[in-house]
Amino acid sequence: MKLQKATRYGLYAVLELARDPERQISATDIAGRYGISTNHLAKVMRDLGRAGLVEAARGAGGGYRFIGNPRRITLLDIVRLFEDIEGNGSSAKEPGEDTDIGAALDLVLSEIDDIARATLSAVTLSTLLKTMQWRDERTQRLRARSLASSADRI
Amino acid sequence: MNEALQTVGIRPANEADLPAVIALDAEMTGIAKGTFWTDTFGRTSDRAGRHFLVAEEPKGGLVRGYIVGEVRAYEFGSEPCGWVVAIGVDPRFRVRRMGERLFEAMCDCLRADGVATVRTMVAREDRLDMAFFRAQGMMAGPFIELEKPLD
Numbered sequence: 295m296k297l298q299k300a301t302r303y304g305l306y307a308v309l310e311l312a313r314d315p316e317r318q319i320s321a322t323d324i325a326g327r328y329g330i331s332t333n334h335l336a337k338v339m340r341d342l343g344r345a346g347l348v349e350a351a352r353g354a355g356g357g358y359r360f361i362g363n364p365r366r367i368t369l370l371d372i373v374r375l376f377e378d379i380e381g382n383g384s385s386a387k388e389p390g391e392d393t394d395i396g397a398a399l400d401l402v403l404s405e406i407d408d409i410a411r412a413t414l415s416a417v418t419l420s421t422l423l424k425t426m427q428w429r430d431e432r433t434q435r436l437r438a439r440s441l442a443s444s445a446d447r448i
Numbered sequence: 449m450n451e452a453l454q455t456v457g458i459r460p461a462n463e464a465d466l467p468a469v470i471a472l473d474a475e476m477t478g479i480a481k482g483t484f485w486t487d488t489f490g491r492t493s494d495r496a497g498r499h500f501l502v503a504e505e506p507k508g509g510l511v512r513g514y515i516v517g518e519v520r521a522y523e524f525g526s527e528p529c530g531w532v533v534a535i536g537v538d539p540r541f542r543v544r545r546m547g548e549r550l551f552e553a554m555c556d557c558l559r560a561d562g563v564a565t566v567r568t569m570v571a572r573e574d575r576l577d578m579a580f581f582r583a584q585g586m587m588a589g590p591f592i593e594l595e596k597p598l599d
Binding site for chain 1: 572573575578579582583585587588
């Protein structure tokens with residue numbers, strides 16, 4: 295699934311800030327960390343602010359802080375701020391959609407969209423952050439196990 | 449420690465728990481499935497690789513949640529793996545980590561059976577269960593459920 299640039303930047307920013315809600319980070323720092331355009335991210339941050347997900351702190355040492363509920367906000371909530379993945383906005387029919395092949399093709403494509411939406415709506419920010427931690431811990435466990443079994447063979 | 453972690457006990461189900469499990473399931477799904485639960489209990493009790501656990505309050509011992517799981521082997525080429533086939537928590541006792549404790553207890557049982565993976569199947573629209581299983585670290589697996597109307 296290909297997300298638009300603004301959506302991806304929004305997800306990076308929200309997740310980076312939600313990782314530690316006490317911490318304030320500037321758009322420049324977030325942009326630097328992810329290798330993305332600061333100007334583009336600044337616009338995205340304004341959208342996130344308007345949606346009540348982040349708060350800007352003024353003055354020296356200012357930056358952005360996450361103010362949402364990470365256990366309630368899903369990836370779909372963020373994606374929806376930047377793009378229409380419900381298909382509501384695309385009322386214009388594609389050429390060939392009304393043919394039997396076009397209709398059958400749309401059936402398969404909507405199946406893929408349904409799965410994507412169901413997945414994004416089931417993953418909260420908190421779940422994604424935990425998943426990251428579980429993956430790291432599992433990688434370490436597997437590495438330790440592999441080292442132990444190599445040591446046994448020597 | 450979370451209050452629920454101190455006050456809720458997880459143990460294998462016994463026959464006397466069935467009315468409470470049937471009532472809980474009926475409250476959540478709107479359908480009382482007495483025969484299904486009696487059969488499920490019969491298939492799982494004292495059977496290797498099959499587990500039916502309940503969560504109860506020590507005070508009064510009321511059953512507030514349940515989970516059913518089993519080891520399935522070599523379906524469509526799959527290595528033996530654990531399956532969670534049912535889970536439910538009293539709506540009045542949600543957001544207290546009871547579901548999480550039931551799931552962890554089931555994973556311990558399945559791990560002891562020798563499997564390294566646990567699977568389940570959730571309706572796409574069932575956001576509550578989908579979000580719950582995701583929050584336990586479950587992700588899409590290598591199999592896709594397919595179906596076809598037969599009418």
